[in-house]
Amino acid sequence: MKLSFYSAVSTTIGLVLISTFSYAERNPFRALKLDVNVPEKCQEYKPSFFTAEAITYFTVGSRGSTNSGFSAEVPIERGEAKILWDALKPSSSDRTIENAMKKINNNETLTKFFKILNEGKSEREATYNSEGEILEVLTYAYLPGTSMFEEMLERHAEETGEFTTDVFLTGGVSYHASNGQTLGELDVILADAKTCTIFGIGEAKLGRKRSKALKQLERIRGFIRKL
Numbered sequence: 001m002k003l004s005f006y007s008a009v010s011t012t013i014g015l016v017l018i019s020t021f022s023y024a025e026r027n028p029f030r031a032l033k034l035d036v037n038v039p040e041k042c043q044e045y046k047p048s049f050f051t052a053e054a055i056t057y058f059t060v061g062s063r064g065s066t067n068s069g070f071s072a073e074v075p076i077e078r079g080e081a082k083i084l085w086d087a088l089k090p091s092s093s094d095r096t097i098e099n100a101m102k103k104i105n106n107n108e109t110l111t112k113f114f115k116i117l118n119e120g121k122s123e124r125e126a127t128y129n130s131e132g133e134i135l136e137v138l139t140y141a142y143l144p145g146t147s148m149f150e151e152m153l154e155r156h157a158e159e160t161g162e163f164t165t166d167v168f169l170t171g172g173v174s175y176h177a178s179n180g181q182t183l184g185e186l187d188v189i190l191a192d193a194k195t196c197t198i199f200g201i202g203e204a205k206l207g208r209k210r211s212k213a214l215k216q217l218e219r220i221r222g223f224i225r226k227l
Helices: 002-026 078-088 094-105 108-123 132-145 147-160 211-225
Strands: 029-031 056-061 167-170 173-176 182-186 188-192 198-204
Touching: 056 132, 056 147, 056 188, 056 211, 078 094, 078 108, 078 132, 094 108, 108 132, 132 147, 132 167, 132 188, 132 198, 147 188, 147 198, 182 211, 198 211
Parallel strands: 056 198
Antiparallel strands: 029 173, 167 188, 173 182, 188 198
């Protein structure tokens, strides 16, 4: 009986591992969070979603970052992002949260940011375990007001022959090698809500140096080319 039991367990584990790796080979993309802004049919990121010829790769930074070469910026200072993170990160002490909330409640801009970020917890399952997530969630709200966003819509229209504003912005999608190894994560995704076609991929960085963001974009660009 013992031999049969261990044999059954071994077989089950083997099937689970085969299933896991087969899935990685079949679909290398995985949504790390459930975003209610993403249409249900688009929530499982398939390789076919990344076949647009006119995918735009871009960088997003904090206020003034476009002067350093970033494609777009969110009107937030690095110090403001730190205050918001102190108020939202799970590991903050009660005192830290209290001090941060005083600053937020006394500042109209910070209050507006905080409302967007708080909604991000319920709408996008944002956790704010990292400071960078502050900029990512704000990017989803502020990118539509930039010339960069309009340019991407126009480029997509040129490829499809139809201009549409029925799109969605999201992020938190990881991509993996055929053996299941995580290769990276997409911070920002712009896609057509009707077809799920992704035509914008961005990296959001709070710092003024965009070299790391460009390197990450080059990695995902190379990965997509090989699909």
